[in-house]
Amino acid sequence: MKEYRVAIVGMGAVGREMVKILEKSAVPVSDLKLLVRRNDGDTISFRGKDYVVKRVTPGCFKDLDLVLMAAGGDAATELAPIAQKEGAVVIDNSSAFRMEPNVPLVIPEVNPEAAGEHKGLIANPNCSTTQMLVPLKPLHDLFKIKRIVVSTYQAVSGTGKKALDELKKQAEDYLASKVVEPQIYPHQIAFNILPHIDSFLENGYTKEEMKMVNETQKIFGDEDIQVSPTAARVPVFNCHSESINIETEKPLPEVAEIKKILAQAPGIVVVDDVQNNEYPLALNCTGTDKVYVGRIRKDFTVTNGLNFWVVADNLRKGAALNAVQIAELLVAKNWL
């Protein structure tokens, strides 16, 4: 069996999750490098061996087959072209290259074929886009989605470890009637809802919201599909929830049939037994690999409409897991 020399760049929340997920993946790894731009020296175990986290240095990507990047947009912009030039295929988790025409933007359950077209660089989509498109894919294939109205309930883990600490600290302080000092977010996130993720653009939408518009069109290869998004941050540690409304071109079958279609599609678990209070919950999804779908019901206000609720682990399916799944796809198809 062919083995691959792999590097992971960035040892934040997503990078560390990548190490854990790669460890259990189907990717045969002959050599692993864990790289950072600062704060080297940590030791991280992988498949029974300890690896010291080292700094990115000139030539560090030579002799590598695959580089998984979870180091943010600036680092990716600088390092991805170098890694490519030094001969590695890069899977980048940042938004830096997602909308570049020559860079495939891939969710393995949705558009695996796009990965085969790579020119040395593949982008991992935004977390809120990924968990939305996994369940929309089988519905789009069968019924052609015209329009999506989505409101998100996004966990703080998407912002990084400091945001997890901030939610914890603020909640403790607030419960103890102490003054709460926002640092990571512009306002208190504990016991509050912020209709604000990433920076605001001229058109009144946030970057996060426009990612859901643009990435959906690119991944589905369908510029006609319309997305009207509202992204909100909620006081949840991990796992994003989404309230999704769609309108399709073709008539939708009964809800029971839609549940079957979703349950049979890859990467989806249907959790939808409302009479027994069963629906997807953010609190139950940490550490899981699937996209959980529930509250599936017809939208009676349009001819072919559907409402549903989607939850996934944004650090895993929304980031680290999807990147490793792309790597597994490249290995399985011999596209590395």
Place this chain on the structure above:
Amino acid sequence: MKEYRVAIVGMGAVGREMVKILEKSAVPVSDLKLLVRRNDGDTISFRGKDYVVKRVTPGCFKDLDLVLMAAGGDAATELAPIAQKEGAVVIDNSSAFRMEPNVPLVIPEVNPEAAGEHKGLIANPNCSTTQMLVPLKPLHDLFKIKRIVVSTYQAVSGTGKKALDELKKQAEDYLASKVVEPQIYPHQIAFNILPHIDSFLENGYTKEEMKMVNETQKIFGDEDIQVSPTAARVPVFNCHSESINIETEKPLPEVAEIKKILAQAPGIVVVDDVQNNEYPLALNCTGTDKVYVGRIRKDFTVTNGLNFWVVADNLRKGAALNAVQIAELLVAKNWL
């Protein structure tokens, strides 16, 4: 000046809020009764005088002009007809009578004229409907709304005082790594999102969601207006947030003009300066009387679409305040 003999029935979170709001209202009160079905004996101050909370007894509504009810649907079903028969006009906060054809369902900023048609009983709308319709009213009048897609982020105070205690206790326990025991809600609400408010109906929607559909059509007197709702409970103590998407029949003006229209309409405060991180926040709205609107932006996916974010104090504008405002309207118009 004519003075009125008033009773408030129910001394839970909403009933107590009614006492406070009535105290500062324009309603001249010559006599006040504070009534409950159980747990009498408390003393509550009103306009400089102490009132002992007493039990509902036969004949207790005689000689009253106005009864504000915040005692739940079962109590209202039993007591409202008695109070009416004994000569009082009833304003009921429960859902028991809202959809009765002879009972006006009133938001003073939206359909004050309906209150004039009362036959001794006026219903106060559901909290999530009220804060949605206050800003939709001026837009519906000018541009005729065809369809609303709304996702709510509802605070626990709507469930009552026990839910406030439960969120606090669960958050403390969770932060201390103790076992969390859900009691009021079917699942942990602290650091979680529940896509579930009130019980589920045959069509897959919750009662809360269908209230937003039916009450909107009744209050606007427009059976054609379509509402596609998703109601979710969030770990916030007080004040509901809503992500609202509308499509109108007539062309919408520029966002700056829409902001003006909203700011000039009654009961609305526009908080919308995203470049300075200003938008409505649940945490800032407790104790306020207005409906706060922000994140106003065109929805580019339909010809005449708009997205915005709405926050209000669900115990006040969503319940107690709206009821007292109906009382003020009845007094001002001499409709008592």
